[in-house]
Amino acid sequence: MSIEAVQVSPRQMTWLRRRRALLRVWRELRHDRSGFTGLLLLVFFGVVAAAAPLIADRSELLAAAGRNNPDLAAPSAKFLLGTDDIGRSVLSQLVWGSRVSLFIGLLATVVAVVIGSTVGLISGYVKGRVGSLLLAIDDFFLVVPFLPLAIVLAVILGRSPVTLALVIGFTSWAGSARLVRAQVLSLSERGYVERARALGANSRHVILRHVLPGVAPLIIANATLIVPGAILTESTLSFLGFGDRLSPSWGKLLDGAQSSGSITLNAWWYYLPPGICIITVVLAFTLFGRALERIFDPRLAGR
């Protein structure tokens, strides 16, 4: 160790440590072929979603936009992925749809992770009545049939993308709460927590300094695995006609393809692209999430 490294202040030291930890994650991810593939795919979809206005004008999504175009036209130079049953470009809808699907998937995940981690943290850390009550609620959400609940909530609460994301998030936090709780239970029995208590630490210190840093990697890895579920759920709800009619998500595209009979008409350019996009994004998040899980969870290391 060099002399300069010795003279750093505690705060600089913390940053140094964080940077080192991040670099380590990056290095390991770089060598994890499936995880890195997932990351590249996610970057691609992220760029497409961000650049949607540059690729296609929003006005092309309006029902009136296809008035002068051929209906269900096969891919051509003008329409790279053909047109739908009322003459709108499928590609434009696909590009704009990535925004809706990713937005709902990510927001739903944030909601699910916030609820799940809070419930998991409290039910794992607080013993007694509060803990058991939270655990019972968790059990309820774990076993309740998920799709009917989501449909009912979506109908009651309305169908904007934000409420849809809230509904999906609210119905999919139970698993991560379980995961976080298990980890918190294990962490709060560690010797260093007992040592901190003997030093005089209160619960706040123990949670902020020892428990949260211990569960954070797990939460991050778990979050990347919730996203694909949320995207699939959004697609399912939209496909079943419970989605937001005004925003062009991938699920809604599939719904349109199905109701317009594009499958019997063999208009593959209508139903294949959204399906492939959904599968690819879901796969990418899963690959990436599993890789993060492998990196963060020492028990999975070396497998």
Add this chain to the structure above:
Amino acid sequence: MSSNEQYSGNALLELRDVHVAYPARRRGGSVARAVDGVQLILQPGEIVALVGESGCGKTTLARAILGLQQLSQGTIQFDGESIPTDAAGKKLFRRQVQIVFQDPTASLNPRQSVYEIVAEGLRIHGNSENEHKIVSAALERCGLHPADRYMLRYPHELSGGQRQRVVIAGAMVLEPRLLIADEPVSSLDASVRGEILKLLQDLARDKNMAVLVVTHDLGLPWNIADRIAVMYLGRIVEIGTTEDVLARPKHPYTRALLSVVHEHLQLEQQILKGDTPDPTSIARGCRFNPRCPMVQSGEAERLGILQKCLNDDPVLPNKQNNDHVAACHALNF
């Protein structure tokens, strides 16, 4: 009690008739009397070894002194006052009583650097002035020098002995008046055990800090302890200066323990027979009678004390601080 009263004036720690009982696991099961009437006085700066086999309640007693374990009966006084129960008082008390656990690897958060670990106590107590200086001094004092070389390291980059030094340094930054060391060296290599014990001894002397070493190894107190207390099934059965207890053990239990540790005492090797002690069913009379070699060999009967052994619970005689006493009917004969 009257002689005890005199001591409480300057004693650092005073345990009176301390009981800790764990409730029965099942309905109808029996209560586990882990600590069953312990008297103990610690003077400032002295090192006392609490010796006993596993399950005898020594760790429970250590936790009780730290205030981590509720007493079911009795009192513990630190510096003439009972252990506070309110948050502020507890925090102040924690500053003065620190613990070093058996396994240094488990006691250190693998995500924290040595600096953060040692500074943790200071941060908890809001003492951040001169943090760097204090941490550095504590590391050096505990034999990790130059301190700068260790601060940025992580626990997994240290050896077992170095880790225990870090734990001790983390306790020392708060300048405690009592350090409880729970099997401080039993997870370490034999080669570094002596060094860590020496460190504890030096710290006790330099800082006038009392140390209660909890151990199952009677070979260990030779090195550092001023006094030894032998614990059997929740109670101290013999206490005295290290020299007295090790060279002239009084209680048959201590004799049996020593006979297998120190060959030079030329005690006949005694392997204790009978059930291993169970705090849920403590024998009537003397708690040691089911395993006592004197009872088994018929010596107790010859002395005419067998009925006492089987029916009366012997008490540890009231003691002056350095007296060598044991709770055994054979001694009062």
